[in-house]
Amino acid sequence: MENENKTLNYENKALTYFSLLWGIIYLAIGSLQVLKGVRLLPDNFISANLLPPEIAGGLVLAVVGAVYLYGTIEFSKGSSAGRAYAYVGITLSMLFGALYFLTFTADLINARALFADGFEQWTPLDGFKPALYLGLLSLAIYTGWEEKFRVQE
Structure with a gap:
C-alpha cells in the first residue's frame, strides 16, 4: 500500500511539473499570437512562420494552457482531480x-497537387503553426507517458 502511494505521488509530481510547463508554454504562445493578431506586437517580433498573428488560434492555445494550469492548481491542493485536467489538456492538445495537421495537409494538397489559386507562394513552413507543433510534441509525450495519464487507478 505504501509503495502504491509513493508511486502515485511520484506520478502526480511528474504530471504537476508537466502541467505547469505545458500550461505556461501554451498560455505564453497563445497570448503572443493574440497580441500579434490585434497589432499590439510588431509583425517582426517573432517570425510569422513560427508565431503567426492569429487571434482565434491564440485564444485556443490560451484556453488549453488554462486547463493545464488549473490542473497544476488542483495538484498543489493535493487533489487527484489534477490528473483529469492533465488528461483533458493533453487530449485538447492532440x-x-x-x-491543424488536417489544415496543413489540405493546404499542401492545394499548393502541390491542385495548384490552387492563392497557393503559388505557399511553403510547408507557412502551414506549420504552433498548435500543430505543440500537438505533435503532446502526442510524443502522451505516447511515452500513457500510463501516467490514466484517470482511474
Missing part, C-alpha cells in the same frame, strides 16, 4: 494538433 485534438487541436490533429485539426
Whole structure:
C-alpha cells in the first residue's frame, strides 16, 4: 500500500511539473499570437512562420494552457482531480494538433497537387503553426507517458 502511494505521488509530481510547463508554454504562445493578431506586437517580433498573428488560434492555445494550469492548481491542493485536467489538456492538445495537421495537409494538397489559386507562394513552413507543433510534441509525450495519464487507478 505504501509503495502504491509513493508511486502515485511520484506520478502526480511528474504530471504537476508537466502541467505547469505545458500550461505556461501554451498560455505564453497563445497570448503572443493574440497580441500579434490585434497589432499590439510588431509583425517582426517573432517570425510569422513560427508565431503567426492569429487571434482565434491564440485564444485556443490560451484556453488549453488554462486547463493545464488549473490542473497544476488542483495538484498543489493535493487533489487527484489534477490528473483529469492533465488528461483533458493533453487530449485538447492532440485534438487541436490533429485539426491543424488536417489544415496543413489540405493546404499542401492545394499548393502541390491542385495548384490552387492563392497557393503559388505557399511553403510547408507557412502551414506549420504552433498548435500543430505543440500537438505533435503532446502526442510524443502522451505516447511515452500513457500510463501516467490514466484517470482511474
